[in-house]
């Protein structure tokens with residue numbers, strides 16, 4: 001198989017249409033057989049639940065070319081499970097885990113020419129999503145749904161790769177207390193767009209959202225969880241019911257404890273504690289671990305000791321170990337890597 005002729009080392013995080021995608025429909029109370037299609041367009045009724053009441057959830061994961069030339073995915077079972085949780089919360093049918101994994105295998109293998117080569121810094125981003133395709137005009141869940149999965153090759157989420165980011169504390173909330181913050185629903189991201197544009201127009205890379213009830217605790221950004229490092233080299237990561245349970249963050253906690261012998265604490269983190277930390281990172285599938293150098297809250301500036309030039313030493317160790325596991329240069333814990341090709 002010949003790879004596509006792309007400038008793999010200089011890719012951004014944007015959509016490039018690939019050859020094949022997976023589609024399965026839910027009708028009459030059951031999922032139909034899934035098919036692969038070349039058509040990248042979706043045609044739905046004007047009154048579809050997704051268009052009227054935003055009934056949709058999605059996932060994001062990556063396929064990697066490993067050092068020995070295999071193509072693998074990282075913990076896709078966790079994405080399957082999280083999508084089932086999202087679907088349940090949104091009163092949508094769950095797409096079975098085994099079928100989710102089979103769909104990944106099909107999408108990646110039928111687009112193998114688009115999987116970036118080992119060492120290029122790029123990866124294949126896989127986007128499973130599900131939406132209400134059936135018509136609804138009264139506010140209620142639809143009767144029909146579509147599950148789809150496409151992929152697109154991507155580079156780093158933040159321009160400049162591992163350059164430390166400057167983020168601002170948002171004046172807006174991403175999710176309500178007891179709301180949908182813990183699920184991966186498109187509506188949460190629609191909610192973050194206004195804050196996102198304001199942050200970008202003020203020269204910031206991202207927003208730090210605070211807890212919506214008291215605005216005193218750190219939650220997450222629009223697309224990643226936080227990890228902090230204390231002066232004593234311990235990891236602290238915010239615990240909250242209104243943040244997305246990041247698979248990257250949960251994997252990094254394991255890596256920190258079992259590979260690097262670091263102490264990890266998951267607990268509510270007060271914004272007022274930030275000056276006590278020496279390193280800060282954003283973790284997620286797209287973000288991997290992106291270092292944060294500075295957090296700005298109106299006239300207050302918190303500069304982490306790791307500075308604005310490079311990743312802090314603990315963040316770097318976490319980054320190297322996680323990406324080593326994903327790219328096959330470091331042995332993975334049992335069950336973390338699914339080999340596709």
Ligand code: PLP
Pocket residue numbers: 060220221222223224225244245246247248249283284285286
């Ligand atoms: N938080 C939000 C709001 C996200 O959109 C994402 C991305 O998926 C994450 C955190 C990171 O989660 P994961 O590591 O599972 O990609």
Ligand code: COI
Pocket residue numbers: 059060061222223224284285286287
């Ligand atoms: C991911 O990391 O997979 C996400 O879905 C985050 C999104 C902001 C791209």
